[in-house]
Amino acid sequence: MGVDTLTAPTEETTREGSEPQGGTAPNRIITILSPKGGSGKTTVGVNLAVELAARHPREVVLLDLDLQFGDVAGVLRLSPKNTIGGIARRWPVDSANLKLALTPHNSGLYTLCAPLTPAEADDVTAAHVAGVVSVLHQSFPYVIVDTDPGLSERVLSALDMCTDVVMVCATDVPSIQGLAKALEALDVVGLTAPRRHFLLNRSDAKVGVDLDEIEKTVGAPIDVRVPSSIDVVKATNGGVPIMQSRSNDAIVKSFERLADRFDSSANAADAPSSGGRRLFKRKG
Ligand SMILES: Nc1ncnc2c1ncn2[C@@H]1O[C@H](COP(=O)(O)OP(=O)(O)OP(=O)(O)O)[C@@H](O)[C@H]1O
Ligand SMILES: [Mg+2]
Numbered sequence: 001m002g003v004d005t006l007t008a009p010t011e012e013t014t015r016e017g018s019e020p021q022g023g024t025a026p027n028r029i030i031t032i033l034s035p036k037g038g039s040g041k042t043t044v045g046v047n048l049a050v051e052l053a054a055r056h057p058r059e060v061v062l063l064d065l066d067l068q069f070g071d072v073a074g075v076l077r078l079s080p081k082n083t084i085g086g087i088a089r090r091w092p093v094d095s096a097n098l099k100l101a102l103t104p105h106n107s108g109l110y111t112l113c114a115p116l117t118p119a120e121a122d123d124v125t126a127a128h129v130a131g132v133v134s135v136l137h138q139s140f141p142y143v144i145v146d147t148d149p150g151l152s153e154r155v156l157s158a159l160d161m162c163t164d165v166v167m168v169c170a171t172d173v174p175s176i177q178g179l180a181k182a183l184e185a186l187d188v189v190g191l192t193a194p195r196r197h198f199l200l201n202r203s204d205a206k207v208g209v210d211l212d213e214i215e216k217t218v219g220a221p222i223d224v225r226v227p228s229s230i231d232v233v234k235a236t237n238g239g240v241p242i243m244q245s246r247s248n249d250a251i252v253k254s255f256e257r258l259a260d261r262f263d264s265s266a267n268a269a270d271a272p273s274s275g276g277r278r279l280f281k282r283k284g
Contacts, residue, residue, distance in 0.1 A: 040201035045146035057108030067121035070114025077239035085115030
């Protein structure tokens with residue numbers, strides 16, 4: 001792997017510019033979005049990443065952009081030695097240092113974890129986010145970005161670069177209305193290029209809002225439904241994502257369906273190539 005200095009992304013490293021030549025689909029940058037807290041972003045991001053890594057070991061990186069209170073490391077029981085905070089403080093850094101900052105997980109997934117303290121989050125700017133996402137995109141077929149609630153500049157920076165957005169919504173009115181407002185805001189600022197995937201979390205909760213109403217308010221059909229289950233909470237608390245423990249069939253099937261939307265082997269017509277340069281060589 002060459003050692004490229006990380007700077008602000010150039011035209012060549014943006015979404016369009018990184019598309020491989022020869023008609024193959026681009027690698028994927030998948031941002032997990034929900035303007036409201038607690039709707040299930042991290043659960044979705046972690047399980048999608050683990051499932052894609054099971055299918056494509058060492059080709060998936062999960063970036064925790066919940067910079068103040070990111071919990072990817074906690075949910076995966078990782079003890080990161082380096083984080084995106086350290087990358088920002090050593091800026092500009094080269095891709096070799098970025099490689100050293102990744103923390104591997106036993107599922108075959110790599111993570112770039114959030115800073116260890118909320119104060120360190122201030123060190124990370126939108127330009128850092130763009131630079132980091134850009135280099136990861138050149139190296140990994142799948143970059144998955146977990147985010148914090150809201151549409152901060154740093155989240156917008158990831159959205160500006162991504163190929164796909166997974167819009168996570170819970171079944172409560174604030175979550176539904178919040179997502180509708182967020183999508184309107186993205187339309188206003190022209191962030192319409194990423195393909196949108198609408199995931200309804202806790203979709204079977206009987207809380208007096210029907211699915212038609214949710215689709216109408218958000219203005220998009222629901223693509224994937226994830227039911228509610230105590231097994232999800234147990235998986236979060238136990239440090240083993242449900243796509244590894246496979247303790248609940250319905251939840252597993254939901255996340256498989258979500259992964260199928262991005263997976264070349266599951267859906268050739270809609271597939272990203274695995275043609276990006278890799279930071280890590282495959283074993284065997
Ligand atoms: N389908 C589900 N069924 C039951 N519990 C769930 C489900 N999805 C998520 N949870 C639980 O809800 C809690 C919040 O989920 P999660 O941390 O993924 O949300 P988040 O959107 O990332 O929150 P934050 O905005 O704070 O980052 C966790 O305890 C998780 O285990
Ligand atoms: Mg979260």
